[in-house]
Amino acid sequence: MLAALDIGLGTTLAGTGSQAQAAVPSTIPPTISNNSGRGDQVYVYNIGTLLSTGQQGWADANGTFHAWPAGGNPPTDAPDASIAGPASGQTMTLQMPKFSGRVYFSYGQKLVFKLTTGGLVQPAVQNPSDPNRNILFNWTEYTLNDSGLWINSTQVDMFSAPYAVGVKAGDGSVKNTGHLEPGGYNGFFSALRGQPGGWANLIQTRSDGTVLRALAPGHDIEAGALPANVLDDYINRVWQKYSTSTLTVTPFGDQPNTKYYGRVSGNVLNFTNTSGAVVTTFQKPDADNIFGCYKLLDGPNDLVRGPISRTCAQASTAATLLPNPTQPDTSSSGFHADVVTNHYARKIHAQMAGGMAYAFAFDDVGNHESLVHDGDPQPAYITLDPCN
Template sequence: MISRRTLLGGLAASAAAGAGLTLASRAVGSPAPVRGRAAGLPLEIVNNSGEFDNASVYVYIVGNDGTQQVRVTPEGELKPVAVADNGSDGFTDYAIPLAGSGTTTLTLPKMSGRIYTSLGGKLKFKAVEDGNGKAALAYPAGWVDSDPNYGVLHDCAEFTYNDGGMYCNTTMVDMFSVPLAIKLTGAKDQTTGLLKDGARDKIFSDLAGVEGFDKLVIDDKRVIAPGHGLGAGRFDENYLAAAIDEAWAAYESKDLKITTNAGTFTGRASGGKLSFTGPASVSFDKPSTKDVLFCDGALAAPNDGTTGPVAAILGAAFNRGTLTSHAEQPTTDPATFYQQKLANHYARVMHEATKDGKAYGFAFDDVASFASYIEDGAPSRFTLTLTPF
């Protein structure tokens, strides 16, 4: 399985200096280079939102072809992002309108990226030059109140489509606003992302009722992930500190066993490090709340087959609140998740809202296959549905 981290790398990792926007970085994978109107995967956009008609919905397909940042035209052409695409207002207009009624059928070229939907207004993507002088795209950052897209309802799904097949997911890693579901037709039919009836309202109300998470609710527009809440002053930067200290203390006197594809690692905490022996020697500094929520910093997961998988499992256990109570990881019983007060209850609420119990509430949510992710080596159609509010 290709995880979201392998799938997209750091697609939305760094901020555009001075712009309050998110600048897309290189998405990994080996897609084909830009070839204009090449054959691609049929992409269907279905508007079942019930709140917005087709004329009020816009689609944006943006990402990377392996060599440069690209966008898809309404005709299915893959074109490189260009600073010259910015209009008189300083922003590009890469919007793809929906058909007048019914299903909109587009063509998805081979690439890695995101399919954004905006409702009630267009998004403002700004083309800029990155540090290497190449054209790049500043993505919407709905958790930044100065972002030009802050007032627009929008959300996205993520994908890589290449010679190996189609790999895709819905995501709440950054925020949740628009209920989206994805269906992949190919060797078999697969669907994920479907919410329970009335779930959007319940997500908002449930988070508003959790102490420490209530400020993550932005009116009726969106709820933002707690990691982004740190930067916005909406979440306590030390929220998980006591839970992290508790786990460190617990494994000073007993073993923590983490099993990956490489084998079983055995760890003990000493001082500021959690050190493991086994298939390889790996160690981790004590993480901060920010490290846990972003699954980065002390819990960064390199694609090395050893440190990376252990970091992912540690990050999932911290977010799910199972690290101290379960000395053998990963835990796979969802009934044990989020039972501790100090856990990522944003992710809990997202999982509770979905029909299949799967969601991407944090970056390591694919551990033990709890992410809203599907793949197919022989895809014939991909469908993105705006589901009822």
Template sequence: MSLQIDLVNSTSSPTVYAYVTGLDLNANNAWLLLRSDGQTLYHPTSPSQPLTPLAEDCAIPLGSPGATRSIRVPRLVGGRIWFSLDKKLTFLLNPGPAVVMPSVTNPSDPNYDIKWGFVEFTYDTTQVFANISYVDFFSIPIAMSLSTASKQVKSVAGTSHDGLDAVAADLLAQHDRDGQGWDKLVIRGADGSALRVLSPNSGMALHPGLLSDYFDALIDQAWTQFRSAPLTIDTQAAAGVVQGRVSSDDDKLRFPATSFARPSSADVWNNSSGPFDVGQVGDEGRALIPRLAAAINRGTILSGGTHPVDLSPEGYYVSERTNHYAR
């Protein structure tokens, strides 16, 4: 069983390449890439040396602006469809094999000065799941649509063609207003144009200390508020709606089955360290962590009511301390 995916070059560039990576469910979760014809499977073998080039050409040319290229993928988990403008990407192999993918936080990466992005997807025996991911960075606009067996078409438009420049300009303007270093999230090419915009967490990897105390005052306000009033969160999971209060004994935000020490700003940005390490909590905690971090990022943590707060898009990211990258 395979899935046909039509890739459309909606850019103004005559040179756009696509790549497909993932773990092949039909081959014991072995690494898989598609070769340049968009049809032939390539399962790389373990190399003897780190950073070994691929043995096959896996760059799928999309053709001129407006052209469509059809590819077929088998059942995959952890899949990505990558796109690059004007130049090919470099994928390497480490012993295992392990695929070394392009990085936005390593200036020595051979792909660092190329404009690229990706869509995440899984195609297993029960579903097709796809996601335009801007968790770590944003670069080229990517849209997607899905045609179902019942002839329904579901679409995600992505950003406008000038979305990258608009986001970069907004972050520069935000830095001019508050001096917090948002300008450092904008990565530019040799010609001065924007290559990508990094998330704060990725930006901190390039610039240690960037935004490192940004949410501290807001977190302190929240901890003070939740000593006398409960924080109510709908886990949207088996735990249902739960309430937490900050204990005067140990300064922890305590829910029925989970407690959280006061997080740092870095814990909020990465959503995975300190008290937000999902490996240290049970099911309730794993449901609470992303919702608690989201309330801080969105600037809604002090708003009362049940979180996630049900607001129109204009109601988020309006407070003084908020995640302006996400905004």
């Protein structure tokens, strides 16, 4: 099966911020550098939602937008939106329109995209029958709007072919993020293989032994490759602690007086505001709820429940809820110190340059994400790094 694609601003990419210092042009040029050292043909795709109209579609190399045609049920083949990418050691420049979208890249084979009556669908490689299962590929997420460019290096769904992103500001400075430490690619997979408890099952390989990716743990719980109770011990200890003490959540960095106070009663975590009124409650979550920040720990796009949920999901993933009753924890020094934690996220952060990564949906809580932004963007950069 293929999974429905939602490429709005999403959970991993903020599309709001300070106003642009100058008018943002209708397109900006991203330079794609192929430093992978691989001899395979690279294919590039720029797909997303056109912000001016809300239409889903793709952009060609010149930045011209093409709306997707109507899909079907069963899904029909999408038009070939691929752009021939640069050979190893070469670069190419595209034009990036005002999109909220993704730039995919694949090695050796074109990706398979389908269209349903609800729009585009994307690879769902947690399914062994997905047609993209044996292709080495990855993507970056971005939003380009009148307030500037946000572009990230994401591992929210999987850790795969490495790359970094960057943007040149109007003052000439360049911001980069997403590179691995030397040896970080193989180091990550070696560390994951050595982690007991089913974590090695996250790794997907081709029949010839080629390592393709490690799926994020939420996908592996869904597929049965990782035990659903993998965080139960930690969650039980959190529930016990906050039945007799208070968890304080200050979800907005620019609103230090907006605080919520959590206490556990039975199977429910109740949050009150500074006046003592209950503002939201959460049933005791499991690992799947935490990794996805959904179901019992859903994070709606509001100003109360969503911000509290995202903060708690991040603190649970990083295992800081027990040692620190004041959240979010903006220091990464205590992340993943507990033996029960999201080892996928722990090992990614350990291998990323500067420790910055988007290893789960709300890794941006506390500003630990691999994201660059500028309100006056000039060229952008996507660098395909080697798998070693």
